[in-house]
Amino acid sequence: MGFDDICNTGLVLGLGFSSTTDQKSSKIAPLGKGPPSLGFEPSLTLSLSGDHTYDQQATKKVNVTKPLNDHQSPDQYRQDSAASSYSNASVKRERDVGSEETTEVERVSSRVSDEDDDGSNSRKKLRLTKAQSALLEESFKIHSTLNPKQKQDLARELNLRPRQVEVWFQNRRARTKLKQTEVDCEFLKKCCETLTDENRRLHKELQELKALKITQPLYMQLPAATLTMCPSCERIGGVAENPSKNPFTIAQKPHFYSQFTNPSAAC
DNA sequence: GCTACGTTGCAGCTTACCTCA
DNA sequence: AATGAGGTAAGCTGCAACGTA
Numbered sequence: 001m002g003f004d005d006i007c008n009t010g011l012v013l014g015l016g017f018s019s020t021t022d023q024k025s026s027k028i029a030p031l032g033k034g035p036p037s038l039g040f041e042p043s044l045t046l047s048l049s050g051d052h053t054y055d056q057q058a059t060k061k062v063n064v065t066k067p068l069n070d071h072q073s074p075d076q077y078r079q080d081s082a083a084s085s086y087s088n089a090s091v092k093r094e095r096d097v098g099s100e101e102t103t104e105v106e107r108v109s110s111r112v113s114d115e116d117d118d119g120s121n122s123r124k125k126l127r128l129t130k131a132q133s134a135l136l137e138e139s140f141k142i143h144s145t146l147n148p149k150q151k152q153d154l155a156r157e158l159n160l161r162p163r164q165v166e167v168w169f170q171n172r173r174a175r176t177k178l179k180q181t182e183v184d185c186e187f188l189k190k191c192c193e194t195l196t197d198e199n200r201r202l203h204k205e206l207q208e209l210k211a212l213k214i215t216q217p218l219y220m221q222l223p224a225a226t227l228t229m230c231p232s233c234e235r236i237g238g239v240a241e242n243p244s245k246n247p248f249t250i251a252q253k254p255h256f257y258s259q260f261t262n263p264s265a266a267c
Numbered sequence: 268g269c270t271a272c273g274t275t276g277c278a279g280c281t282t283a284c285c286t287c288a
Numbered sequence: 289a290a291t292g293a294g295g296t297a298a299g300c301t302g303c304a305a306c307g308t309a
Contacts (some may be wrong), residue, residue, distance in 0.1 A: 127284095163298090
């Protein structure tokens with residue numbers, strides 16, 4: 001990557017050709033998601049002049065030659081490799097480890113100590129091992145948020161960075177919330193369906209009542225035993241022992257009364 | 268006490284990578 | 289082998305709470 005311009009602002013603006021196979025990233029805007037194209041294309045880059053991390057990351061093309069431990073499956077190796085190669089590139093807000101300088105030192109030392117850097121400038125996709133996930137889940141069950149000390153301890157125990165633990169918990173909380181939202185949504189859907197059915201049933205009942213009202217007074221259709229007189233307003237009401245069997249439950253149907261002429265609110 | 272400012276943690280949204288059907 | 293969908297780690301932004309000068 002040829003940087004032409006080094007100003008005393010500490011920023012480096014580079015314009016030139018770069019191989020797109022290693023996905024040099026512009027810190028101004030993320031590259032598109034499309035597949036990497038082969039060959040050389042014009043590139044514009046902006047970075048800190050003293051930023052060895054980015055420089056190294058952009059230029060260093062290391063293939064993974066780390067020999068597998070005999071106890072590691074290839075998949076395990078891949079996961080561990082990815083975990084240890086946690087990329088700090090373009091991490092704008094690194095708050096877990098003190099000052100910027102400290103962070104930078106950590107980045108470099110981490111890079112140096114970690115042999116799995118594949119050199120691609122693309123965002124590393126860490127896959128947590130099953131053991132790591134299990135422990136994180138266990139911790140999450142105990143407390144869904146971590147205080148700094150808990151975060152540090154957990155990170156040390158998992159051999160991860162505190163930031164990774166923090167991100168995991170953030171995402172975990174988000175997933176939990178999303179899941180709960182989905183459950184709530186399902187519940188509300190069911191409620192809506194039930195109410196719609198009920199509404200439909202009541203409409204139908206109303207239609208039937210209206211039809212009956214046209215032909216004859218309602219009380220004439222009911223057995224005498226089911227008719228009762230409201231003691232307050234002296235109106236006839238029906239008492240259904242099983243309202244579900246008798247759709248015409250007059251007593252349940254509220255009637256209007258005037259508080260001036262009928263002080264009783266019992267019906 | 269009030270204000271301005273910096274720090275920190277989190278939520279919400281988004282991006283990018285990985286896996287699998 | 290290619291591809292689209294889903295899962296998820298990580299980035300970015302905004303906000304609120306808190307401490308400090």
